Each structure stands twice: as C-alpha cells, then as structure tokens.
Amino acid sequence: MDDRCRLYLITPPVLPAGFPDLLAQALDAGDVACLQLRLKDAAEDEIKRAVETLMPIAQARDVAFILNDSARLAHALGCDGAHLGQTDGDHAGARKLLQGKILGITCHASRHLAMEAGELEADYVAFGAFFPTSTKETLHKADPEILEWWSEMMEVPSVAIGGITPVNCGPLVRAGTDFLAVVGAVWNHAEGPGAGVRTMNAAIAEALAGLDRGS
Numbered sequence: 509m510d511d512r513c514r515l516y517l518i519t520p521p522v523l524p525a526g527f528p529d530l531l532a533q534a535l536d537a538g539d540v541a542c543l544q545l546r547l548k549d550a551a552e553d554e555i556k557r558a559v560e561t562l563m564p565i566a567q568a569r570d571v572a573f574i575l576n577d578s579a580r581l582a583h584a585l586g587c588d589g590a591h592l593g594q595t596d597g598d599h600a601g602a603r604k605l606l607q608g609k610i611l612g613i614t615c616h617a618s619r620h621l622a623m624e625a626g627e628l629e630a631d632y633v634a635f636g637a638f639f640p641t642s643t644k645e646t647l648h649k650a651d652p653e654i655l656e657w658w659s660e661m662m663e664v665p666s667v668a669i670g671g672i673t674p675v676n677c678g679p680l681v682r683a684g685t686d687f688l689a690v691v692g693a694v695w696n697h698a699e700g701p702g703a704g705v706r707t708m709n710a711a712i713a714e715a716l717a718g719l720d721r722g723s
C-alpha cells in the first residue's frame with residue numbers, strides 16, 4: 509500500500525439489497541483507507557442499524573468507519589469519525605466531541621474554508637466537485653490547483669471528491685491529494701464493486717508511478 513494517495517469509499521445514498529456482501533467484496537478487493545456511511549434522508553433508526561451492520565465489516569479489515577452529517581451520532585454509535593459539510597452543525601463543537609477520532613470537513617473549492625478547517629484541527633479537508641457527477645447535485649467546481657496549493661502549504665491531508673473515475677483521477681493524484689473519494693466509480697462498476705476498487709487502485713498506482721518517473 510502506497511500511502512501517498514489512497515481510496516476513500518463512500519456508500520451509495522440508498523443501500524441496495526445485499527449491501528453487506530457487496531461491501532465485503534469491495535473491501536476485500538484492495539486497499540481502502542476509509543468507508544463513509546452516507547445515507548441521505550434516512551431516519552436515525554435506519555442509520556443506527558446500518559452502522560451496526562456495516563461498521564464491523566469495515567473495522568475487521570482495518571478500514572476506518574466514518575459517518576456522514578452527524579458528529580453527535582458518530583460519537584454515540586462509536587464510529588471512527590464523522591464527515592461534516594458546511595451546514596452540518598457546529599464544527600468546533602464536533603472537534604471537541606470527537607477527540608481522538610477523525611473529523612473531516614467539506615471545503616468545496618474555497619481556500620478560506622480550508623484554512624478555517626485546518627485551524628480547527630480537522631483531520632482532513634475535502635475539496636470538490638472536480639468533475640460532473642450524477643450522485644449528487646453539486647454547486648461548486650474545484651480545480652486541481654487547490655490540491656497543489658494545499659499540499660505544498662499544509663500538513664493536513666486533503667480529500668478530492670466529485671465524479672472521480674480511473675480515467676480522470678491522474679491530475680488529482682499528481683496535484684498531491686492524499687485521498688480520492690468515490691461513490692459511482694465503485695458501486696456502479698459494470699463488473700461489481702470489487703472490480704471498481706481494483707480499477708481505482710490501479711489508476712492511483714499508475715499516476716504515482718508516473719510521478720516517480722518524473723513523467
């Protein structure tokens with residue numbers, strides 16, 4: 509595993525039948541640093557049941573289990589961390605609650621938001637969307653330059669997100685992002701999520717090898 513850039517997997521917004529088996533296939537196919545449970549518009553009970561089922565599958569494979577949208581629930585359910593957007597509550601309060609846990613913050617394409625997140629001691633800052641995506645309606649467009657700027661200046665890791673595929677991820681890896689976060693590239697892969705993880709990791713490895721060759 510090359511920790512210069514790793515895969516950050518996010519669940520589909522609605523889990524299909526048999527999802528625990530699909531998740532195991534994905535995580536057994538290659539290196540995945542984190543799994544984020546991202547259930548939009550789900551009731552708290554449903555999120556709780558999903559955490560109880562999916563967190564052991566991730567943690568048994570040394571994959572950090574991050575909950576989207578709620579630091580309070582992440583803390584209450586013993587998750588490894590939370591990912592918060594700009595409208596997902598009080599970031600400073602979340603940092604205090606999640607001491608020793610992972611806190612990631614969405615910064616869109618904003619250097620200012622990223623500096624604020626860094627000052628708050630977020631564990632990573634997320635930039636996006638880099639490419640068009642059908643997973644979510646996005647309002648912000650990020651360019652690889654922000655990843656380069658951040659990685660040259662800051663120690664805090666960055667996550668790139670939004671429409672990332674094996675074909676388009678090279679410039680993001682070369683710009684110095686620490687993680688590539690994907691939904692569709694894995695869960696919508698024609699040959700299943702295991703093939704999705706393998707092809708993403710192969711593309712990351714190829715981009716890193718290009719960096720080593722200086723090409």
Ligand SMILES: Cc1ncc(COP(=O)(O)OP(=O)(O)O)c(N)n1
Nearest residue numbers: 576591592593594614634667669689
């Ligand atoms: C790794 C990562 N980056 C960005 C997001 C987006 O978070 P947010 O802006 O809160 O939007 P929703 O995901 O909640 O729709 C993310 N979830 N993960």
Ligand SMILES: Cc1nc(C(=O)O)sc1CCOP(=O)(O)O
Nearest residue numbers: 636637641643670671690691692
């Ligand atoms: C959840 C999410 N957040 C984004 C942002 O720009 O903040 S883009 C996005 C969707 C990522 O899914 P896919 O890999 O299928 O494009």
Ligand SMILES: [Mg+2]
Nearest residue numbers: 577592593596
């Ligand atoms: Mg959110």
